[in-house]
Amino acid sequence: MGTRILIVDDHERVRIGFRLILDSQPDMHVVAEAGDGAEALRAVRKHRPDVVLADIRMPALDGLELTRRLTGPEVKGAVKVIIVTTFEIDEYAYIALRDGASGFLLKRSGPALLVEAVRSAMNGDTLISPQITVRLLEHFRRQHAGTDEPRETPLTERELEIARLVARGLSNTDIATELFISIGTVKTHVANIQRKVAATSRVGIAAWAWENGHIRRTG
Structure with a gap:
């Protein structure tokens, strides 16, 4: 049956559009839809999806709170959550990803990126709309431009090297190359x-x- 997906959005047209895109993929299957976050929690318990696609602003429970309740290392039976929204607000992206979301997409990103985000989540990767990625990295650069000497790190030299490349926006494929x-x-x-x-x-x-000054070593 492939990847089991729950679509959460308070607009029926959006849910229908996402379902048509995802159900057309041979390795994906939409098992349920929900119109708000509270309904989504019930649907997760009933249908046990692998991935939840969720909007941010919804009645009863918004997408950010839904993310906190469904994913992250402390959540028992966690599922992967991808935020798909019209709101191009950096703070929303940071909060969602900080709390464990496996992706943050703008609804205008198109069908191909939506499908790619689901596959990336199942592979343990995080996919973010390019516009958001650039601004998030710029936010970190500005906020920590004056960071002092690098702090002590729990990482090996190779892990630190990879962490720096991740912080510069490289994908797993780019890093491997x-x-x-x-x-x-x-x-x-x-x-x-x-x-x-x-x-x-x-x-x-x-x-x-x-935040820990590890980019300046190569900057």
Whole structure:
């Protein structure tokens, strides 16, 4: 049956459009829809989806709170959440990704990116709309431009090298090419980095690297 997906949006037309896109993929299947966050929680318990696509502003329970309740290392039976929204607000993206979202897309990003986000989430990656990624990284650069000497790190030299590349916006494929290692090796390192610095996403790794001064070594 492939990846089981729950679509959460308070607009029926959006849900229908997403369902048509996703159900057309041979490895994806929409198991349920919900019109708000509270209904989504019930649907998750009933249908046990692999991935939840959720809007941000919804009645009863918004997408950010839904993300906190469904994902992250402390959540029992966590599922992957991808935020898909019209609101191009950096703070929303940061909060969602900090709290464990596996992606943050703008609804205008198009069908191909939606499908890619679901597959990325299932592969343990995080996909963010390019417009959002650039602004998030610029936010970290500005906020920590005056960071002092790098702080002590729990990472190995190789992990620190990969953390810096993640903070510069490189994908797993780009990092593998840059360091002449396999994508599988990159994924293992990224998972270890997230565990060691208590990050729930690639954005969390980027934030840690900038906040602790580890970008300046190569900047």
